[in-house]
Each structure stands twice: as C-alpha cells, then as structure tokens.
Amino acid sequence: MIRTIQTEEITRNIREMCIEANHYLSPDMEKALKDAAQAEKSPLGRKILCQLQENLAIAGEEMIPICQDTGMAVIFAEVGQEVHLEGGLLEDAINEGVRQGYKEGFLRKSVVGDPIVRENTKDNTPAVIHYSIVSGDKVKLTLAPKGFGSENMSRVFMLKPADGMEGVKQAILSAVKDAGPNACPPMVVGVGIGGTFEKCALLAKQALARPLDVRSQIPHVKELEEEMLRTVNGLGIGPGGLGGTVTALAVNINTYPTHIAGLPVAVNICCHVNRHVVREI
Secondary structure (H helix, E strand, O other), rough: EEEEEEEHHHHHHHHHHHHHHHHHHHHHHHHHHHHHHHHOOHHHHHHHHHHHHHHHHHHHHHHOOOOOOOOOEEEEEEEEEEEEOOOOOOOHHHHHHHHHHHHOOOOOOOOOOOOOOOOOOOOOOOEEOOOOEEEOOEEEEEEOEEEEEHHHEEEEEEOOOHHHHHHHHHHHHHHHHHHHHHOOOEEEEEEEEEEOOOHHHHHHHHHHHOOOOOOOHHHHHHHHHHHHHHHHHHOOOOHHHOOOOOOEEEEEEEEEOOOOOEEEEEEEEEEOOOOOEEEEO
C-alpha cells in the first residue's frame, strides 16, 4: 500500500540532523574514542585523546560545532518504492533542510557554487545526494557532513586483478601513510573494493557511515578489516599525527562485483569525529 510523506518532513529532519551531526558525536564514535584513550600506549597520544574528548564535551554542553570545518553535507536517501512524496521535489527538500540547518545551527558555510570561480553559496548548499530505491514504505536518511582535511587525503586505485589481495592492502596503506597527520587522526578508514571507478568511491563513502562496532558479514572481508586496522595502527602515526599506537579507530570495507579485467579500490578517510546521523521516516 502506498504511503504518502510530505517533503516538509524531509526538510525538518535534514535540518535537525545537520545540527545534531555537527554538535554531538555519534554513540559508536564516542565509545571508540574512549576505548582508544585506554588502549593508546603513548603518553602524548593518551593526552591528545583526552583533550579531544574534552573538546567534544564542551561542544555538546555549549552548542559549539565539534569541528570548525562543518563539512559538505553528504546524504544517502533510501526511498521505499511504496512511498509517494508530496509537496515538492525530494532534492529541493533535502537542500532546504541543509540550508536551514547550517543557518540555524550557526555552522560554517563551506560550499562554493563553481569549482573554478569559487564564490561561496553562503548556505552550504547544494548537498551531495545519493539516492537508492528500496523495498517498503519508509525513507531512510543518512547524513554525513564531510570535512575536506580528510576528504583531500582520499584516493582511488585502479588495480589489476593480478595485484590481488596484497595490492589491495598496499593501496590502503599507501593512502593512510600519505594522509599522515593531515586527516586529523585517529582516523576512520572507509574502503570500497570492486564495481567501477565511481562505484568503489561510493562504497568507501558508505563504509564510513557504518557503525564502528559492526564488521563485514563476509568472513574474508571481516578478516581484512581486522588485519588492516592492526597494520594501520602499527604505522606509528598516532593521535594528532604526533606518534602512538592508535592511528585508526576502524577500517570499514565494502565490496561489490567487478569486471574480469579490473580491481578498483577506493580509500575514503575521515577524521576523528566521523560525523553521521541516521533517521527513518
């Protein structure tokens, strides 16, 4: 049976999500940072992790953004095929929610309308929106504001099938090493393997929004996630890039079928706040 949803509901939720994501750490990230502070072996690294937690507490209490770079709004919209949207275009509703959220939340506007001319749009729109049609009569929205200190450190590698698993591992390590302190570690590493040039990048972006305590359900991918987390944390980059044993809080890997002649790998790195909020309407 068809269910009607007013687009003003989409706008309201996106507005609230923008403010929530930029002021409060998600529960999985909060737990991961607390665990990291206990696990970090470097005294300086522990001090930095404690300072980060203090910063997050102040942000929540005083409604100050948890990072000065409040990011470009990335939204994953999963729309049930039994949903009828009424009241305007979905894309317009999402962008209006972003506009309202960044204005009312006093969040930094970081979007330029043209990548060459570079004039600020002054409301942080347009958002980057990824749509998918799913079963059911609900709309699931995932908002992940992405700062560019870490986004600029992300990479796509078009490997050959002969590069195999070792090539995948080296690609991930290469991206993390190149990022170093620039991605504001401890970082979260999202990895996409398979598909095509653009699909693997989308897989990596989606991987960042997966709760950090949820591992891949594919056994060999789960093993790779765990191995790469150990290896990345053995690089010694550490919190703030000042050395330590916690360089990453998680390595989340998504995979997809690919062509017989290719092995695309994308690594999308996020900083220690890794903002994401999920709502279902």
